[in-house]
Amino acid sequence: QQQVKQSPQSLIVQKGGIPIINCAYENTAFDYFPWYQQFPGKGPALLIAIRPDVSEKKEGRFTISFNKSAKQFSLHIMDSQPGDSATYFCAASERRRESSGSRLTFGEGTQLTVNP
Amino acid sequence: NAGVTQTPKFRILKIGQSMTLQCTQDMNHNYMYWYRQDPGMGLKLIYYSVGAGITDKGEVPNGYNVSRSTTEDFPLRLELAAPSQTSVYFCASSNSNYGYTFGSGTRLTVV
Numbered sequence: 622q623q624q625v626k627q628s629p630q631s632l633i634v635q636k637g638g639i640p641i642i643n644c645a646y647e648n649t650a651f652d653y654f655p656w657y658q659q660f661p662g663k664g665p666a667l668l669i670a671i672r673p674d675v676s677e678k679k680e681g682r683f684t685i686s687f688n689k690s691a692k693q694f695s696l697h698i699m700d701s702q703p704g705d706s707a708t709y710f711c712a713a714s715e716r717r718r719e720s721s722g723s724r725l726t727f728g729e730g731t732q733l734t735v736n737p
Numbered sequence: 738n739a740g741v742t743q744t745p746k747f748r749i750l751k752i753g754q755s756m757t758l759q760c761t762q763d764m765n766h767n768y769m770y771w772y773r774q775d776p777g778m779g780l781k782l783i784y785y786s787v788g789a790g791i792t793d794k795g796e797v798p799n800g801y802n803v804s805r806s807t808t809e810d811f812p813l814r815l816e817l818a819a820p821s822q823t824s825v826y827f828c829a830s831s832n833s834n835y836g837y838t839f840g841s842g843t844r845l846t847v848v
Binding site: 625627630655657662663664665666667670710723724725726727728729730 | 741768770772777778779780781782785795827829831836837838839840841842
């Protein structure tokens with residue numbers, strides 16, 4: 622069974638803090654690692670993604686760090702804001718095959734609260 | 738563009754009833770997926786489709802069926818609803834760039 626394990630389950634930080642969410646995977650065939658952000662009552666939305674040929678990717682205040690040897694990756698949110706309060710999911714998929722598409726395996730989710 | 742549209746948004750079913758969750762996308766994506774989301778469990782893949790006429794089981798397919806007669810539509814059928822199917826259901830679509838576009842979900846309660 623392919624698995625992606627995510628921690629912590631919940632996280633509370635003050636405005637301006639740097640929450641860090643961690644994920645670990647087992648399947649070495651995974652080659653795409655996205656993070657999704659979900660607000661209450663909404664579907665998940667793609668936030669940022671990385672491939673294993675780089676160790677870090679930054680988009681605005683969001684950074685993914687990737688450690689291929691440890692099979693771990695993490696999301697860092699710089700200068701967090703109350704508007705960042707949401708549930709965050711990591712995910713992973715294998716190289717796309719036409720017969721199967723890029724089926725994502727999701728972590729369990731982290732509920733982030735950023736207090737004013 | 739509407740993206741991925743799911744209907745209904747909410748539904749309460751009695752045990753043993755049947756229903757179809759509708760999903761339509763207007764992005765001409767070949768790949769479509771159905772996930773269920775349970776608290777603390779992340780999203781689990783129920784069924785997926787790589788194109789019209791082609792569907793396959795995901796991680797948790799029992800109790801569900803799907804069809805894909807057109808590129809746009811990917812309905813999910815529950816034949817005999819059970820309390821274990823109480824969940825939030827998300828439909829998603831993607832193209833060759835891997836990124837998924839999700840619908841806003843259907844919250845289903847089976848009583």
